[in-house]
Amino acid sequence: MSIRFIQQLYYGWIIVFISAFAVFLSGPGQTYSNSVYIDEYIHYFGWSRSEISGIYSVATLFAGMLMIIIGKFVDRLGQKQMMIIVGTVLGLACFFNSFVSNIWMMAVGFFLIRLFGQGSMTLIPATLVPQWFIKKRGRALSFMAIGSFVSAAFFPIANTWMINTWSWQTSWQVWGSVLLFIFVPLVVVGVKNKPEDIGLLPDGALNQPSSTRRKKEDSFITEVDWTLKEAMRTKSFWFILICVAIPALVNTGITFHLLSIFGENQLTPQLAATILSMMAIVGFPISMIAGFILEKIRTNLLLALIFVFEIVLLVILLFTNNIWMAVLFGLIWGTANGLERITLNIIWPNYFGRKYLGSIKGVAVTVMVIGSSLGPLPFGMGFDLFGSYTQILLLVSILPIAGIVFALLSKKPAKANEQLASQIN
Numbered sequence: 001m002s003i004r005f006i007q008q009l010y011y012g013w014i015i016v017f018i019s020a021f022a023v024f025l026s027g028p029g030q031t032y033s034n035s036v037y038i039d040e041y042i043h044y045f046g047w048s049r050s051e052i053s054g055i056y057s058v059a060t061l062f063a064g065m066l067m068i069i070i071g072k073f074v075d076r077l078g079q080k081q082m083m084i085i086v087g088t089v090l091g092l093a094c095f096f097n098s099f100v101s102n103i104w105m106m107a108v109g110f111f112l113i114r115l116f117g118q119g120s121m122t123l124i125p126a127t128l129v130p131q132w133f134i135k136k137r138g139r140a141l142s143f144m145a146i147g148s149f150v151s152a153a154f155f156p157i158a159n160t161w162m163i164n165t166w167s168w169q170t171s172w173q174v175w176g177s178v179l180l181f182i183f184v185p186l187v188v189v190g191v192k193n194k195p196e197d198i199g200l201l202p203d204g205a206l207n208q209p210s211s212t213r214r215k216k217e218d219s220f221i222t223e224v225d226w227t228l229k230e231a232m233r234t235k236s237f238w239f240i241l242i243c244v245a246i247p248a249l250v251n252t253g254i255t256f257h258l259l260s261i262f263g264e265n266q267l268t269p270q271l272a273a274t275i276l277s278m279m280a281i282v283g284f285p286i287s288m289i290a291g292f293i294l295e296k297i298r299t300n301l302l303l304a305l306i307f308v309f310e311i312v313l314l315v316i317l318l319f320t321n322n323i324w325m326a327v328l329f330g331l332i333w334g335t336a337n338g339l340e341r342i343t344l345n346i347i348w349p350n351y352f353g354r355k356y357l358g359s360i361k362g363v364a365v366t367v368m369v370i371g372s373s374l375g376p377l378p379f380g381m382g383f384d385l386f387g388s389y390t391q392i393l394l395l396v397s398i399l400p401i402a403g404i405v406f407a408l409l410s411k412k413p414a415k416a417n418e419q420l421a422s423q424i425n
Contacts, residue, residue, distance in 0.1 A: 010204035011192065012132030016140050018190050019125035020147030022083060024154075025183055028094050028175045029117015033155040034110075040168045047103065055103065057373060059110035060118075064369025067119045071127075071362015072228075075355075079128040080191040082358075084184055086124060090116040091179030098172035122148075123365050127357045130349035131194040134202045134223060135295065141345050142291025148341070149284045194354070224415060225353035228360055231413075237360075239410040240347060243303055244364050245371035246403045247340050250310060250396055252375030254317070254333075261389050265321040275330040282334025283341065290342040299347045300410045302339060307403035309336035314397045318390060344368075351412050 027033045034056070041052055074082050093112035100106045125144060133140040162171035192198055231237045254261070255276070262272040294302060313332040320329050348361050382392025 011198060011200065012129075012140065012195060012202075012204065014190060015132050015192070016129055016143050018186060019129050020144045021183065021186070022087075022121055022125045023144060023147035024151040025087075025090075025175075025179060026117050026121035026148075027151040027155040028090065028172075028179075029113035029115075029119070029121065030151065030155065031118075032152050033159060034113070036156050036159040036163065037168055040163060041106070044168070045103075051103065052106070055107045056110050059107060060114045060369060061373045063111055063115035063119055064366050064373065066115055067123060067365040067369065068359075068362045070115075070120050070123060071358040071360070071365070074124060074127055074358025074362070078193040079124050079131070079358075080187065080193050082120075083124050083128075083187045083191060086116050086120040087179050087184045087187060090121060091176045091184070093117075094172045094176030094179065098169040098176070119365060119369065123358075123361055126345050127349075127361050128191070128193070130346075130357060131354050132202060136203055137349065138291035138294035138342065138346055140291070141342055142288045145287045145291075145341055145345075146284075149280060149287075152280055223349070223353040225355035226351075226360070226413075226415075227356050228363065230415075231352045231356075231360055234413040236351060236410045236413045239406040240303075240351070241364065241367050242406045243307075243403055243410065244344055244367050246399045247306065247310065247336075247344075248368045248371030249375040249378075250314075250399060251337065252372040253377075253379040253396070256376035257379045257383070257389070260383070261317065262320070262326070264389060267320070267323075267326060271323065271326055275326055275333075278327070278330035279334040279337060282331055283338035286335050286338025287341045290339050291346075294342060294346050298412075299343060299350050300407050300412075302343050303347065303410065304404050304407035306336055306339045306343060307400040307407060309339070310400035310403070311397055314393055314400070318393055347410075 038049070038052055041047060042049060070082075070086075077085075090113065093109065093116060096105075097109040097113065100109050125147075126141075129140050129144050130137055159171050162168075162174060195202055195204075226234075258276065259269045259272045262275075263269070290302065309332055313329060313336060316325060316329045316332060320326050344364070348364060349357055352360050378396065379389065379392055382395070383389055386392070
């Protein structure tokens with residue numbers, strides 16, 4: 001790599017790399033990482049699976065409700081300072097989890113890693129990258145998403161290896177050390193909140209004075225910034241929140257009960273686990289493609305397409321009674337998740353600007369977490385009531401149908417002064 005290339009490299013791509021690393025290190029707070037510890041806790045402490053699962057669900061719910069506050073602090077303090085604080089607290093929380101000795105300490109430990117890991121370490125990067133890109137925002141968020149796919153693939157394997165080699169306590173201490181001594185110093189040195197701080201404009205334009213700057217600004221898309229209160233006065237804000245809640249509820253419900261759903265159709269748990277892995281593998285390239293597509297078409301149209309895929313996958317799941325139908329289900333599910341991952345990240349800055357993105361995205365994350373915490377309940381109740389998942393799958397399919405309607409209605413809002421200006425012109 002030549003020195004000239006390094007000099008010409010837009011700093012926003014460095015921000016994308018650090019943001020992807022942050023999303024990767026949300027792993028200690030993610031379910032795919034914590035699931036490896038559950039059997040260890042049961043064996044080590046003698047607690048029941050119901051006790052641990054219940055505490056985990058309650059901790060997740062309370063952590064999700066506080067994401068609104070985290071989002072407001074992001075707007076007030078900036079992404080860099082918040083990333084330092086969150087990275088430090090998450091690192092300390094990992095060490096705290098290595099010293100858990102009673103059920104109450106575990107409750108506190110779960111709450112901390114869910115709030116600062118699963119929530120904050122995904123929220124902050126998702127508000128940082130859009131500060132640096134407008135035209136190329138879709139691809140930038142796609143590249144950032146690599147961190148989440150690598151994290152989901154790496155953490156279960158790494159945790160299992162460390163537990164078998166050392167202990168579950170040591171594995172927590174390793175992640176705490178990585179956060180405190182690698183990630184936080186990297187943020188201190190490398191993160192800038194927005195391109196204007198170093199004399200740039202989004203997408204790499206030079207921030208030049210006078211008429212030259214005016215011409216530069218005309219060469220890229222400008223954005224109108226909405227406060228949270230202003231955004232909440234628009235119908236699109238609430239329609240998009242509904243579109244956030246629906247896949248969170250449906251996907252979590254399917255994931256939580258997938259082994260049971262497959263078992264009802266005489267399909268093995270190993271096949272269900274394979275389909276979950278396939279979903280992640282398929283979702284990775286789809287999310288990369290989605291980022292480029294979203295630079296060309298209206299965001300709400302792709303959002304509506306996601307719900308079309310969700311209807312299809314629910315129908316396929318009703319008839320999944322052999323390996324080939326299961327593979328088809330995994331392909332459709334992975335496609336829907338890959339599209340969803342990018343679309344629901346990009347729609348907020350595209351619609352409401354960059355300045356107050358933390359507050360707005362914080363509300364969205366809260367709705368997503370609450371939706372996901374409620375997801376398993378209707379599937380479990382439906383199975384207990386009817387003795388089958390068929391009825392609840394048919395009933396739940398109403399939600400993505402409604403999602404299509406709300407997505408199509410979620411057009412980009414315009415402020416009153418913008419509408420007046422367009423009428424005058």
